[in-house]
Structures are given as structure tokens and as C-alpha cells.
Amino acid sequence: MNPFALQLPPRILFGSGAVAELAAAAADYGDPILVVTGASPQRFASVLGALGPHDVVTLAGEPTIDDARKAAELGRACGSQVVIGIGGGSVIDLAKATAMLLGNGGDPLDYLEVVGRGQPITAASVPMIAVPTTAGTGAEVTANAVLTSPSDALKASLRSPLMVPRLAIVDPDLTLSCPVSVTAASGMDALTQCLEPYVSVKANPVTDGWARTGLIHAGRGLRLAFHDGADRGARSDMALASLMGGLALANAKLGAVHGFAGVLGGMSSASHGALCAALLVPVCRANLARASAESRRRFDDVARWLTGDRDASAADGLAWLAETVVEVRIPALSSYGFSAAQTKEVVAKVARASSTAGNPVVLSPAELAAIYAAAL
Numbered sequence: 292m293n294p295f296a297l298q299l300p301p302r303i304l305f306g307s308g309a310v311a312e313l314a315a316a317a318a319d320y321g322d323p324i325l326v327v328t329g330a331s332p333q334r335f336a337s338v339l340g341a342l343g344p345h346d347v348v349t350l351a352g353e354p355t356i357d358d359a360r361k362a363a364e365l366g367r368a369c370g371s372q373v374v375i376g377i378g379g380g381s382v383i384d385l386a387k388a389t390a391m392l393l394g395n396g397g398d399p400l401d402y403l404e405v406v407g408r409g410q411p412i413t414a415a416s417v418p419m420i421a422v423p424t425t426a427g428t429g430a431e432v433t434a435n436a437v438l439t440s441p442s443d444a445l446k447a448s449l450r451s452p453l454m455v456p457r458l459a460i461v462d463p464d465l466t467l468s469c470p471v472s473v474t475a476a477s478g479m480d481a482l483t484q485c486l487e488p489y490v491s492v493k494a495n496p497v498t499d500g501w502a503r504t505g506l507i508h509a510g511r512g513l514r515l516a517f518h519d520g521a522d523r524g525a526r527s528d529m530a531l532a533s534l535m536g537g538l539a540l541a542n543a544k545l546g547a548v549h550g551f552a553g554v555l556g557g558m559s560s561a562s563h564g565a566l567c568a569a570l571l572v573p574v575c576r577a578n579l580a581r582a583s584a585e586s587r588r589r590f591d592d593v594a595r596w597l598t599g600d601r602d603a604s605a606a607d608g609l610a611w612l613a614e615t616v617v618e619v620r621i622p623a624l625s626s627y628g629f630s631a632a633q634t635k636e637v638v639a640k641v642a643r644a645s646s647t648a649g650n651p652v653v654l655s656p657a658e659l660a661a662i663y664a665a666a667l
């Protein structure tokens with residue numbers, strides 16, 4: 292058994308209608324309130340209306356370093372004492388980055404890993420409430436915020452236990468309005484974030500439990516939510532899978548799927564979940580080809596939980612994943628403009644990516660190149 296340390300979020304509210312608690316919870320933390328949300332704040336008008344006066348930052352796309360810098364400047368100008376992120380993983384990451392900068396001062400580049408100065412984050416973030424409206428990233432319970440550095444064509448994290456949101460409100464009803472492409476991409480992200488920690492080198496009995504729960508619910512809900520976005524049961528399954536994935540990834544490692552997704556996300560505007568989905572089957576296939584007996588047993592477990600078939604083997608699990616990727620219409624990497632000409636650059640970056648270190652097998656450059664070619 293791997294030794295482990297757990298990073299647990301202080302408070303989570305889960306369930307249909309849970310967002311009704313937001314206004315009262317925010318009032319407990321003080322004011323002024325800064326709300327970070329997506330490009331269509333009217334989508335959550337009734338939730339925001341219940342909050343009373345607040346300042347708003349909107350975000351289109353995935354957050355950049357400059358987005359975080361500007362949001363923090365606004366928060367400082369408004370004297371914000373509480374930050375609420377209501378949106379997908381992009382919005383929640385921007386809200387986490389903003390709350391951290393309000394608590395610590397300085398610029399995102401002072402603290403960013405890889406592309407910044409990587410200074411330690413020593414002060415608490417201002418109180419931050421995360422309200423996810425996609426079912427995918429689990430960012431509401433993790434300790435990092437991912438920002439893109441367009442000049443480096445890289446994504447990098449701000450990371451500290453002090454960045455875990457004070458409260459996560461996971462209300463599956465908020466995901467009912469997600470369009471099919473977002474349901475598919477974020478759903479595949481949730482599934483991947485349960486699968487990779489379960490087979491990672493840092494898996495432990497606690498993260499195993501979260502991953503198992505998440506995989507069972509993703510297996511049940513992903514295709515249903517894609518085909519009928521109004522299916523509340525399927526939306527609840529996926530919201531739970533997303534939450535379980537966030538808890539699991541924050542307490543075990545990820546793997547090569549996320550190694551690739553981080554690198555390719557910095558080089559393109561492709562969504563994080565769609566990149567994970569395009570890489571998932573080729574990475575699992577490569578891992579299985581060299582799996583230890585213990586690792587193969589874990590892939591067998593994944594297959595049983597995803598398919599609901601007690602007799603399923605790892606090969607059945609791979610087949611289920613491949614069918615699902617087709618059924619929920621995940622684009623191949625070439626559709627974002629990636630080509631074989633970038634193989635050397637991509638492989639070198641993926642080999643260095645921190646997520647890749649959690650992969651159950653150390654993949655050679657030739658194996659990483661073959662995975663990339665298969666996903667193209």
C-alpha cells in the first residue's frame with residue numbers, strides 16, 4: 292500500500308437545489324463580493340440575483356495569466372473580501388487564482404509553476420466559494436488553478452493547499468443547460484480524472500474509493516447525459532463523477548492523458564476535456580501493453596465499473612471507452628490543426644509534464660510518439 296497524505300476540502304454541499312444555499316453561505320464570509328463567471332452571466336441570473344450587490348468579472352474561454360492579473364486588479368479596486376466562481380472549470384480556476392492573489396498580493400507570474408518564478412504561496416486566499424456549472428474538472432475541490440501563458444504556448448498551475456475553495460456547492464441542476472459538446476468533453480474529463488488516479492503510481496485506498504464511485508457513476512451517466520441533457524439522474528451521476536475525480540486527482544496523481552492534455556491545451560484552443568478524451572484510449576492501450584499484474588487488475592476493475600458487467604476485462608473496458616469516444620463525438624487531434632510535424636516537440640514536453648509522472652508505466656519517447664500518432 293502506498294503511504295499517503297490527504298488534502299480535504301473544508302465543506303462540500305452536493306445535490307439538486309444546493310445552490311439555494313449560496314447567498315447565505317456568502318454572507319457568512321463578508322463583503323464586498325466579487326463574482327467570477329462565464330461570458331453569459333444571465334444564464335445564472337436567478338442565482339446571482341439572490342446574492343445582493345456584487346462586482347462581476349466575466350471570462351470567455353480558458354483563463355490566461357492576463358485574465359488573472361486583471362481580475363485581481365478589479366478585486367483590489369473593489370476591496371473584495373469574498374470571491375465566488377460560478378461556471379465551468381475555467382471560471383473556477385480564474386476565481387481561485389483571483390482569491391489567491393487578493394490574499395497574497397503580487398502578480399500571477401510570481402507564483403506560477405514552470406512559466407513563472409514559482410514562489411511559495413504563504414497566505415490564505417480570501418474566502419472563495421466554487422459553484423461548478425459543468426460536470427468535469429472537479430476544480431471546486433482541488434488545490435490548483437490552471438492558467439495559460441499564450442507567449443510560452445503552455446498551461447501552468449498556481450498551486451497551494453491554501454487555494455482549496457472554502458466551500459464547494461455542486462448542484463447538478465446547474466449543468467442542465469450545458470450543450471452536448473460541453474457535456475461530452477467535460478464528462479470525458481471527469482471519467483479520466485477518476486481513471487488516471489486509480490491506476491496512478493500514487494493511488495491509495497482512499498482515492499481508490501472516490502475513483503470507484505466516480506467511475507461507476509460516469510459509466511452510468513455519461514452517454515445518457517449526452518443524449519438527453521434534461522435527464523436529471525444522468526446529470527447527477529456526472530456531477531458526482533466530477534466531484535469524485537477532483538478529490539481523487541488532488542490526493543493521488545494523474546497520468547499521461549493529462550500530461551498530453553496540459554501540453555496540447557497550451558498549444559491550441561482545444562478544450563481540456565476534448566483533449567483528454569482524444570488521448571484516453573491510446574494512453575490506456577499503451578499502459579496496458581506493459582502493465583504489471585497489479586496494474587492489469589486495476590484496469591480490469593475500471594472495466595467492470597464502467598460497463599456494469601462483473602465479468603468485464605481490461606480489453607472490454609478499452610472497447611467501451613473507444614465506443615464512448617465515438618458515440619459522444621470527440622474530435623481527433625488533427626481537427627485542431629495538430630500534425631505529425633509537431634511530434635518531437637509534443638513528446639519532449641509531455642515527457643517533462645508533471646502529470647505524466649503519475650502514469651503507471653514510464654513511457655518511452657517512441658511510445659509517446661505512437662500515442663500522439665494514434666490520437667491524430
Ligand SMILES: NC(=O)c1ccc[n+]([C@@H]2O[C@H](COP(=O)([O-])OP(=O)(O)OC[C@H]3O[C@@H](n4cnc5c(N)ncnc54)[C@H](O)[C@@H]3O)[C@@H](O)[C@H]2O)c1
Pocket residue numbers: 329330331334352353354378379380381382384424425426427428429430433434435436437465466467468469470473476477480562563564
Ligand atoms: N484546477 C483543476 O483542478 C482543474 C482540473 C481539470 C481541468 N481544469 C481546467 O478547467 C478548464 C476546463 O473546464 P470545463 O471543462 O469545465 O470547461 P469550461 O469552463 O472552459 O467551459 C466550457 C464552455 O461551457 C460553457 N458553460 C459552462 N457551464 C455551462 C452551462 N451550465 N450551460 C451552458 N454552457 C456552460 C462555458 O461558458 C464555456 O463556453 C480548463 O482550463 C482546464 O485546464 C482545472
